[in-house]
Amino acid sequence: MNNSFFEIFKIFFIIGIQLLGGGYVIVPLLKKYIVDDKKWISEEELVNLYAMSQCLPGIIACNIAISTGYKAKGFIGALAAALGIIIPPFFCIIILANILSGIVNIETVKNAFWGIRISVIVLILITIKDLWAKSVNSLFSYILFFIILICLLVLPVSPTVVIILSAITALISGQIRRKIND
Numbered sequence: 001m002n003n004s005f006f007e008i009f010k011i012f013f014i015i016g017i018q019l020l021g022g023g024y025v026i027v028p029l030l031k032k033y034i035v036d037d038k039k040w041i042s043e044e045e046l047v048n049l050y051a052m053s054q055c056l057p058g059i060i061a062c063n064i065a066i067s068t069g070y071k072a073k074g075f076i077g078a079l080a081a082a083l084g085i086i087i088p089p090f091f092c093i094i095i096l097a098n099i100l101s102g103i104v105n106i107e108t109v110k111n112a113f114w115g116i117r118i119s120v121i122v123l124i125l126i127t128i129k130d131l132w133a134k135s136v137n138s139l140f141s142y143i144l145f146f147i148i149l150i151c152l153l154v155l156p157v158s159p160t161v162v163i164i165l166s167a168i169t170a171l172i173s174g175q176i177r178r179k180i181n182d
Contacts, residue, residue, distance in 0.1 A: 003040070003073045005080045011038060012065050012084025019061055019089065025120055026061045027127040030068070040072045047134040055163055061085055140173060 015029045027050055034040045041049070046064075053063035062085055069081025103109050136145050148166060151157050 003077065005073070005076050008069050008072055008077050008080035009084040012069070012081045013088060014084075015065075016061075016085045016088035019085070025123040025127070026064060027130060028123055030064060031130070034068055038072075041068055043130075044134065045071075047131060050131070051135075055167075144169060 011033050015026065015033055018029055019026055027046070030046055031043065035043050035046055049064050049067050050060070053060045053067070056063050062082060065081035065085040066078045069077035069079070071077070073080070100109075136142060144166065148162055151162055152159065
């Protein structure tokens with residue numbers, strides 16, 4: 001298993017080039033490159049890193065990259081992964097900002113962005129499918145899912161509050177299950 005600085009940088013650079021649409025889109029890419037191909041982490045670890053990265057401040061893709069790089073090669077791996085995932089979008093944003101300011105109202109460009117949005121939605125749905133299979137797998141998790149869904153759709157409650165309350169609920173539930181099983 002090659003965990004060199006350059007290899008980690010290269011893998012995350014490749015992911016960074018393909019990353020359109022933000023943090024949700026990264027899961028299928030990470031699954032392919034770092035779970036299936038490189039085997040740096042397991043699929044369950046990826047789901048856990050994704051969930052943890054959602055709760056941390058900052059860019060989800062960068063949070064996951066840093067955590068994975070750290071697991072692969074410590075601080076040097078985290079640095080390589082962070083640089084690899086950040087450099088492609090950084091330069092793309094600079095280049096595209098200059099280009100798009102002049103062509104954003106052209107019909108062909110509008111159509112291209114429409115197509116990109118559709119593909120991002122598909123990638124988000126694939127991520128939901130993978131997260132669902134790993135996370136919503138008991139009666140309790142179904143109940144918790146629907147309570148959270150209703151809260152976020154109907155009530156004016158912050159997603160941060162819902163995440164914190166969900167974590168507390170899961171901790172309490174785990175304690176109760178452990179006491180029942182003992």
